[in-house]
Amino acid sequence: MKTIPDADSSEKNRNPFVNCHTHTFTGDHIPQFLGKKLLPPGLERILTIRLIINFFRWYYRVPTKWQYKRPYKAWQAFHFRVKWFLQKVPFITIPIAVILTVDTLLILFFGYLEGKYHHEVWFGYLEWLNRFMQNIYLLPAPQYTILRALIVLVLFLLIKSGRTLIIFIAKSLFQILRILPGPETKAYLKRYISIGRFAFHKSQMTIFRMLEKQYPADSRFVVLPMDMDYMDAGISQSSYREQLEELKKLRRTKPKTCLPFVFADPRRIKDDSTYFDEIKNCIVHENFRGIKTYPALGYYPFDKDMLPLMLWACENQVPVLNHCIRGTIYYRGNKKKEWNSHPVFMQSTGEKGKNEPLALYELTNSDFSTNFTHPLNYLCLLNKEYLKRLLEYYNDDSLYALFGYTGKDQPLAKNLHELKICFGHFGGEDEWTKYMERDRYLSENGFTNPVGKGINFIPTALENSWRHNSWFAIIYSLMLQHPNVYADISYILHDENIFPLLKSLLKKDSRISDRILYGSDFYVVRSQKSDKQMWADTSGRLTENELELITRDNPREFLYNHIHQYVK
DSSP states (O other): OOOOOOTTOOGGGOOOEEEEEEOOOOGGGSOTTTTTTTSSTTGGGTSOHHHHHHHHHHHHHTHHHHTTSHHHHHHHHHHHHHHHHHHHOHHHHHHHHHHHHHHHHHHHHHHHHHHHHTTSHHHHHHHHHHHHHHHTTSSOOTTOHHHHHHHHHHHHHHOHHHHHHHHHHHHHHOGGGGGSOOHHHHHHHHHHHHHHHHHTOSOHHHHHHHHHTTSOTTEEEEEOOOOOTTSSSOOOSSOHHHHHHHHHHHHHHSTTTEEEEEEOOHHHHHHOTTHHHHHHHHHHTSOOOEEEEOGGGTOOTTOGGGHHHHHHHHHTTOOEEEEOSOOSOOOOSOOOGGGGEEEEEEEEOSSTTOEEEEEOOOOSHHHHTHHHHOGGGGHHHHSHHHHHHHHHHHTOHHHHHHHTOOOTTSOOSSOOTTOOEEEEGGGOHHHHHHHHHOTTOGGGSOTTSTTOOSSOOOGGGHHHHHHHSOHHHHHHHHHHHOTTEEEEOTTGGGOGGGHHHHHHHTSGGGSOGGGEEOOOOBTGGGGTOOHHHHHHHHHHHSOHHHHHIIIIIHHHHHTOBTTTBSOO
16 A cells, blocks of 8 residues: 655656546537436426527627627616615615515415415405505506516516515415426536536537646646437437547647546447447557446446456456446436346345345436446456356356356456446545444444455345445445555535545545545536635645645556556
């Protein structure tokens, strides 16, 4: 295990700074119906990614230039004078706001309440208020439809507190309005409108240059493409293969700072007989540094068509970075029957000595897609016995020959124990919180014990680990048990609450301090913070030695492969 370097190491001998988790794909590479299974039915075909991206492209091409024109400056001055006046006369503006709010409530809800509650005593008071407002000419009579509509429009446009009250009451009264955006939908909108500010650019080069300017001069960036063609969310304007070709050009233009990975999806490998060779070509001849996977898009990381690639990566020490956090990018199609149980892991039937496949009861896309992302799946690659069970499950002669399988009682001639993988996002900040709260779980304590190996992943305990252990504890355990398992802290860095635990992990007695990597998740994390803010926060909270580890020393080892050796 590496020791923390001296703070006074000479500058010329320092390893380059590496951000191990960034993106440069554009809006043209994102499927247009990304809101499918997340937004209310039908809304995903209206609020498409293409609509968001085109809005930003139009906005930055046309309206942003208006602010420099004379008409806009005149309007700005007039608008300010009106606001200045209104601020000085609250005795006028507050009563007007109250009257408009009361009017809008009566216009929108009086008829509904009259039909349902006209026998109630309290409705008599409401009826009196409605009549009184009309008699003193503060509320137009029902026949003045246009005037009443104008009042509602003015309130919604100008009075935020009144607008909020109206929406709250409407949701309470009308069941159908409860399909309006809830927390998950709002998170989707916030994230992708924020992403749109970067993704509207048509060139990956433009996005990459924005990233470069936010970090030290000697920085390198691992750029991770996204192959979303198989997630059943519609067709993107530009295919993944086109995205990959553009990324190759970016690498050639920025050979020193751009360190791309190539995306691996088993469905593409199966459908396109040339793609396996294309992955190897990207790494061997185009100087890509590793492989990226995103299981939440609808596949297990140990998929049958991934195994030959994983063996090639293991033999050449090519790093594989895997998405490992719950999020809003996941498979949008229907759940398949074979996904109702795990291919390898077992659970008790409830009868002594009897087992059955681990049941996966999740139904919604956001839930069942986490079964693909679950870090315990990587036991099927890293652990020799679980890999053997996986091969027996597939029962494929070509895979038997590839790994040298000769029988249940015989060891494999080749295995993936030394496969170099990285858990992107270290499971997610929510799983860090869960780990810290679970002081009564024996399996989630004692990780820094000198002889501890973390969770014991024996077959009879896997159901409990799958359902109850935090992803943080599972990843930590895999790192303790396998020397080539890394984790990056991308995206979760936006949460300042992770830093106390992170600092403890960067101590030598954690026994994983040499395999934690700095990453930001640019530009996806922009819905939370900018990269420069996260880097400033991180550099302010960690010591020089801790920063040296996660940004320079650890990335150097992770990015090493037998083909190109170390990053220079």
